[in-house]
Amino acid sequence: MIGNGIPGGGDIAIGFDKNARRGLLLVSPTALYALALLAAPLGAIVLFSFWTQDFLTVDTTPTLNNYREAFANPLYALLMGRSLLISGAVTVVTVLLAFPIAYYVSFYVNPRHKSLWLFLITIPFWTSYLIRVFLWKVILGFNGVINSSLLELGFIEEPLTFILYNANAVVITLAHAFAPFAILPIFVALERIDRSLLEASRDLGEGAIRTFFRVTLPIAMPGVIGAILIVFIPTVGDYVTPRLVGGPEGAMIANRIQVEFLRLNNAPMGAALAVIAMVLVTFVSLVIVGLNRLWLGRKS
C-alpha cells in the first residue's frame, strides 16, 4: 500500500517495460539474423574443429588432433605468420597514407566541400571488390600498365616481377581496397577536435609539430585505432586478393582454409585453422587496443 502511494510509480514501471519490449522488438530481426548467420556457423566451425575427417564420414569423437597437427606442421605456421605480416603491412601502409588524406579533408578543405570530398573518396566502392582486384592484375602484370609504361619510357630493360604474384602485390591491392575504411574513422575523429584546442596549444608556446603530437594525435587516436582494427581484422582472413594477385608466395591462411574445406575435403582441419586465425586476430587486436591505452596513459 505504501508503494502504491508514490504518485505515478506504477506507471513508470509499466512504461519502462513497454520501452524495453519495444526495444527488443526493434532489435529482434537483426538479432535473429545475426544468430542464424553468425553465431550458428561460428559454433559449427568450433564444433567441427574438434572432430576428425574419416575418409567420407566425420568422426565426432572430440579430439585436439587438428590443433596438434596445425601447430606441428610448419606450413600452417608459415601461412599464419605470413597472413599476420601481410595484413600488418597493409594496415601500416593504409593508415599512414589515410591519415594525411583525412587530415587534409578535415583541416584544409572548405567545410562546404567536405562531403563532396568524402563522396569522391568512396568512389572505388562503386565497382565490385573482385573487379578492382582484377584491375590491379592488369596494372601490375608482366605486360601490365606499369611495366609497359616503364619499358616504353626506357626506365627498365625487362619487366619488373616483384610487383605481381607475391606478397607485395597483395599489400598494394589490399591497401587500396581498404583506404576509405581507414580514412573515414580518422576523418571523423579529426572533425571532432575543437579547433580552439589547437590554438590553445599554440598560445601555450608549442609550434605546429608539437601541437600535432601533443594535442591532435592523442585526441584523434580512437579514430586511428578504429582504422587499424577495421583494416587489420578483415585483411588477415582475406581470400580473394592473395588468390588472384598473390601467387604461391603471397598465399595466406584463408587460401589454405579453402583448400582444406573444398579440395582436401578436410572440414575439421579447415575449421581448426579458422579458429586459430580468429583467436590470433582477437589477440593481436587486444594487444593493439592495450598498447594504445598504455600510450595514452603514459601521456596522461
Next chain:
Amino acid sequence: MTDPNRRQIISLRDVQKHYGSYHALRGITMDIAEGEFFSLLGPSGCGKTTLLRTIAGFEDVSSGHVLLDGRDMEGVPANKRPTNMVFQSYAIFPHLSVAQNVGFGLRKRSDLDKSAKSALIAEALGMVGLDGYGDRSAQALSGGQRQRVALARALILKPKVLLLDEPLSALDKKLREQMQTELRRLQRHVGITFILVTHDQEEALIMSDRIAVMFEGQIAQLASPQELYRRPVTQQVANFIGVMNFLPVEISMGQGGSIDLDIAGLGRTTIDSAQCPGAIRPGLGQAGLRPETMTLLVDGEDADGHLAEGQVEELAYYGDMTYYDVLLDGATVPVTISMKNLTGRQVLDRGARARVAWDPRALVVFAE
C-alpha cells in the same frame, strides 16, 4: 587608474583588418598600461574578438602595428608572444588531467625539474581555488572549474598580458557574478595586464580600470567605467552602457562656455559645456538622462531644484527597485525612472499623476 607614468604594455597603431571585402577592424589606435584591467566591450560582430586575436597572434593585421612591451609583433607567431589566452570555450585538453592541462606550457622550461614544475602547478591551482584537483580528469570538471583550469594554465606562464575572450559568458548568473569578483581579485594579486572581451556592459563596468567600447570595427569611446557611464560621447555608447532616456532638445550656445537647452517635457535650463564630451552645436539634439538621476516625488515631498510633471504609464516592481515609465507633459515618449523601494516609500499606481525632480548636472547632450 590612467596614470601616464605607467609603462604601456600594449600599443596598437592604426590596426586594420580585412577579411576579403569585410572590414573587421578600422584603424584601432590605443595604449594599454602595465597592470591594467582593460575591457573591450561591444555587441557581437563589432570586432572585439578579432582585436583580441590580433594581439594574441591568431590573426595577422592587414596594416598597422601591434606592439607588445615595445616590440613590434609583426611576423611573431602566437607561440612566441608573451601573451596567454583564456578561450571562450576554455579549450581544456580532454585527454589530459587537470595538472597536465595546467602544466602544458611548462614543457619548454628546461630550467625546472619535475618537482619544481609540480610545485608551480600546485601553486597555480591554489591560486584559482582548485587545490587537490590535479589528478582529476579534465573531462570531469564543471563549467566554473574548467574556467579556473584555463586561468591557471595561462597564468602559470606568467605572461605579460592575459587575454580573456568572453570567459564568463558560458556560466550561470550566480557563478558569473562570483567569478567577476574573483577575476578582479586575481588580477590585482598577480598584477598582470588583463584584457577582457565582453558584450556584457555590466561585467565590463564592474571589472575594468578602463573600457574601450567598440562598434563596427572602431573604438567609439575609451574611458574609465564612471566616465563612460556618466559622459558617453555618442547616443550609441549611451544606449549600450546601461539605460538612458532621450528627450528632444533645442540647443543654443550661451555665454562663457555655457549651453542653453530647451528640453521637451523638462523645460529650459543651462549647463556647462564640459558636460558634453561629444561634439555639440546649436540646433536640434537629444538630451540624455539616466533613470536613477530622476526622482519620482510622492505626496508631501518637495524638490529644491528642477521639477517636471507627468503621468505614470507603466511600472515594473522588482522588489528592491521599481521602474516607472512616465510620460512627461509636453513630451511624446515616456522616460524610465528607477526608484529604490526604501522603507515607507509609496509605490505609485499606473495612471497616477507624477512629479519628477531632476538635476541638470546629470544631463548629457548629443547633437543630431
